[in-house]
Amino acid sequence: MNTFYVTTPIYYANSLPHLGHLYTMIVADSIARAKKQRGIDTYFLTGTDEHGINIERAAEKNGRTPKEQADYVVSYFTRMTSEFGLDTEHGGYDIFMRTTEPFHYEGVSELWRRVAKAKTPHGNDALYKGHYEGWFCAPCAEYKTEDEYQKPKNEGDPPTCLIHDTPLDRVSEESYFFRLSDYEEALLSAYERPDFVRPEARRNEVISFVRGGLQDLSVSRLKTSVSWGVPVPDDPAHTMYVWFDALTNYITAIGFGNEERQKAVGFEKFWPALHLVGKDILRFHAVYWPAFLLAAGVELPRAIVAHGMWLDPNGRKMSKTLGNTIELDVLQKHFSIDAIRYFCLREMVFGQDGRFGYEGLIDRANSDLASGLGNLSSRTLTMIARYCDSRIPSPVIPEDKLLLAKRTGVDTDETTIAGFIEHARNQFLLHFENLAFSRALETAWSVVARVDKMITDAKPWDLAKDENQKPTLSAVLYRAAESLRWLTVLLHPVMPGATHAIWSQLGMEGSPAHINPAELKWGQLKDGAAIGEVQPVFPRIDKVKTMSEINAGEKPVHATEADTAGAPATQPAPPMTHATEADAVGVTSFIEIDDFAKVDLRVGQVLSAERVPKADKLLLMKVDIGEEQPRQILAGIAQYYEPEKLVGRKVVIVANLKPRKLRGYESQGMVVAASYGEEGRPVIATFTEDVPNGARLK
Ligand code: ME8
Numbered sequence: 001m002n003t004f005y006v007t008t009p010i011y012y013a014n015s016l017p018h019l020g021h022l023y024t025m026i027v028a029d030s031i032a033r034a035k036k037q038r039g040i041d042t043y044f045l046t047g048t049d050e051h052g053i054n055i056e057r058a059a060e061k062n063g064r065t066p067k068e069q070a071d072y073v074v075s076y077f078t079r080m081t082s083e084f085g086l087d088t089e090h091g092g093y094d095i096f097m098r099t100t101e102p103f104h105y106e107g108v109s110e111l112w113r114r115v116a117k118a119k120t121p122h123g124n125d126a127l128y129k130g131h132y133e134g135w136f137c138a139p140c141a142e143y144k145t146e147d148e149y150q151k152p153k154n155e156g157d158p159p160t161c162l163i164h165d166t167p168l169d170r171v172s173e174e175s176y177f178f179r180l181s182d183y184e185e186a187l188l189s190a191y192e193r194p195d196f197v198r199p200e201a202r203r204n205e206v207i208s209f210v211r212g213g214l215q216d217l218s219v220s221r222l223k224t225s226v227s228w229g230v231p232v233p234d235d236p237a238h239t240m241y242v243w244f245d246a247l248t249n250y251i252t253a254i255g256f257g258n259e260e261r262q263k264a265v266g267f268e269k270f271w272p273a274l275h276l277v278g279k280d281i282l283r284f285h286a287v288y289w290p291a292f293l294l295a296a297g298v299e300l301p302r303a304i305v306a307h308g309m310w311l312d313p314n315g316r317k318m319s320k321t322l323g324n325t326i327e328l329d330v331l332q333k334h335f336s337i338d339a340i341r342y343f344c345l346r347e348m349v350f351g352q353d354g355r356f357g358y359e360g361l362i363d364r365a366n367s368d369l370a371s372g373l374g375n376l377s378s379r380t381l382t383m384i385a386r387y388c389d390s391r392i393p394s395p396v397i398p399e400d401k402l403l404l405a406k407r408t409g410v411d412t413d414e415t416t417i418a419g420f421i422e423h424a425r426n427q428f429l430l431h432f433e434n435l436a437f438s439r440a441l442e443t444a445w446s447v448v449a450r451v452d453k454m455i456t457d458a459k460p461w462d463l464a465k466d467e468n469q470k471p472t473l474s475a476v477l478y479r480a481a482e483s484l485r486w487l488t489v490l491l492h493p494v495m496p497g498a499t500h501a502i503w504s505q506l507g508m509e510g511s512p513a514h515i516n517p518a519e520l521k522w523g524q525l526k527d528g529a530a531i532g533e534v535q536p537v538f539p540r541i542d543k544v545k546t547m548s549e550i551n552a553g554e555k556p557v558h559a560t561e562a563d564t565a566g567a568p569a570t571q572p573a574p575p576m577t578h579a580t581e582a583d584a585v586g587v588t589s590f591i592e593i594d595d596f597a598k599v600d601l602r603v604g605q606v607l608s609a610e611r612v613p614k615a616d617k618l619l620l621m622k623v624d625i626g627e628e629q630p631r632q633i634l635a636g637i638a639q640y641y642e643p644e645k646l647v648g649r650k651v652v653i654v655a656n657l658k659p660r661k662l663r664g665y666e667s668q669g670m671v672v673a674a675s676y677g678e679e680g681r682p683v684i685a686t687f688t689e690d691v692p693n694g695a696r697l698k
Contacts, residue, residue: 107252548648626694
């Protein structure tokens with residue numbers, strides 16, 4: 001039988017799930033659903049990587065045992081997969097793999113034994129004992145990597161521990177090494193298969209890395225250095241290198257080295273897999289993993305496909321410190337799963353980095369889903385309900401009505417639109433198969449546009465006024481409904497919930513999950529069949545309201561050393577409250593109430609905010625303060641606030657400050673903010689209760 005196996009990376013159990021993890025799962029889930037739809041027996045793996053020093057450290061920091069730490073993180077992952085419809089119950093993954101499973105220990109030990117017995121293509125032992133050398137911190141009882149120590153000021157001196165500020169010892173310990181250097185040619189010949197490492201640009205990177213020469217790889221640590229891991233078979237004083245252990249999950253999950261799993265799933269049945277990974281871990285998957293498999297005599301993966309990384313809307317890496325991360329609970333609260341899935345696949349050109357922001361997500365959901373597919377679906381079905389008594393109308397225009405139909409400009413030849421859709425279907429499937437999701441979706445939306453145009457040109461509401469045009473009206477609505485049926489089948493792997501809803505509203509039984517898109521035939525929609533209850537599938541999102549809710553619930557941005565380094569000494573449009581000497585000693589002089597009354601403070605709401613070109617500290621905002629025109633206001637807060645996160649936010653404005661020009665823009669007021677710390681970090685004043693724009697503060 002035709003089978004398919006797709007995997008995501010197994011995620012580190014030292015930190016909680018985030019958008020990046022969700023993304024790879026969504027891609028894998030969409031691929032798996034598309035395969036299942038075509039009748040292919042598919043297995044989809046995701047899970048967690050639970051061993052190694054980082055998990056040990058996280059556990060220690062949180063006062064847990066390493067297993068408790070892993071269980072804790074796994075509970076968040078499984079909650080995420082359930083809430084986002086990615087678990088088995090919702091038709092998602094087939095296994096949530098955990099490397100602490102006993103069957104994994106068995107399988108990984110089996111792979112180790114095979115490698116330990118193997119000869120390299122050059123006739124050497126694939127595994128040998130040597131010495132690992134590194135900088136060791138005695139108080140920490142561990143080796144330090146380059147980013148974990150302070151380089152010495154004087155050449156010849158040892159580096160120092162960042163935690164203890166004590167010199168590190170150069171220590172060498174016994175370790176098993178994998179003779180990676182003997183696999184250069186074998187790997188290069190594996191890369192000759194063009195679809196093995198994808199996309200092309202990443203394949204080229206991997207090839208040049210391997211051509212540059214490979215070093216043997218240390219694949220074990222003494223148990224005294226790293227104890228949380230799989231013991232080396234027959235030499236328990238050593239713990240396996242966490243990547244050897246983690247990569248092997250892809251085969252142990254389906255039965256390699258364990259009878260029970262083998263019976264339950266089947267290694268021969270599903271291997272080789274398509275591995276989906278972020279580009280950050282491509283080398284481990286495209287160099288080390290195939291080399292281990294070559295040594296053990298196990299078939300290589302079907303493909304290793306690396307996707308790009310999500311950045312913030314300004315193209316910066318997402319980080320908690322910058323406060324520009326996308327929170328899963330915010331996504332879950334404000335957006336439908338289908339909108340998130342659609343955005344992920346539409347917005348990131350597969351293989352390249354993509355930008356993820358709440359505003360962008362709202363815009364796409366509103367334009368492509370609410371106004372696009374959703375509108376097509378509801379206008380078609382509403383007209384069928386209104387003009388055709390809620391039954392799928394007939395596609396046939398009788399001979400004697402053809403001339404009449406032609407006069408309205410309607411194409412009487414049904415095969416024109418059928419041909420268009422068939423071609424689009426073929427293109428869609430081709431792009432999807434090549435993992436070019438964004439292009440596939442673009443193609444599907446060309447169908448939405450085409451059908452929309454057909455309806456608008458035919459003006460069914462006018463046709464309905466003329467009894468003689470009833471067959472023309474029926475034919476137009478049939479074509480729209482049939483196109484919609486095709487679209488729901490094509491889009492089902494990307495938006496399982498919404499397509500299922502449209503399917504039922506069309507009056508179809510079963511689910512588009514079981515319709516093979518390659519076998520769709522025009523005209524299979526039965527005329528005369530009753531449609532279901534018409535309901536909006538993609539409600540429009542109120543951007544200002546949603547952004548304001550998101551921003552109101554936003555967690556505070558914490559200043560860190562990294563944030564404050566190089567922060568401006570003066571702000572071009574300074575926050576109202578300045579930390580001055582007077583602050584330090586308390587109030588030094590009093591003002592009369594009349595003095596205060598001179599300041600016109602008003603409630604405002606940010607309508608838009610953007611960065612000012614070539615002024616990295618300035619934001620240009622439009623703020624509604626209850627006047628006819630919004631105010632244009634510049635504020636020196638760009639280093640602390642993401643512009644899109646301010647949209648919708650209620651702020652306090654000094655409305656009667658003399659306008660002044662900054663960088664060629666007139667600033668017509670000032671945003672009030674607290675200011676603290678040496679660098680005068682601004683925190684914008686806001687309200688926790690509803691208040692209308694323009695209300696005065698007094
Ligand atoms: O590397 N954009 O686990 P990990 C898109 N345990 N995807 C992202 C992302 C972003 N900004 N950030 C993370 C590990 N990802 C190892 C893997 S596999 C045998 C062992 C996704 O928790 C992406 O898939 O650091 C990336 O490769 C993965 O999370 C890294 O997850």
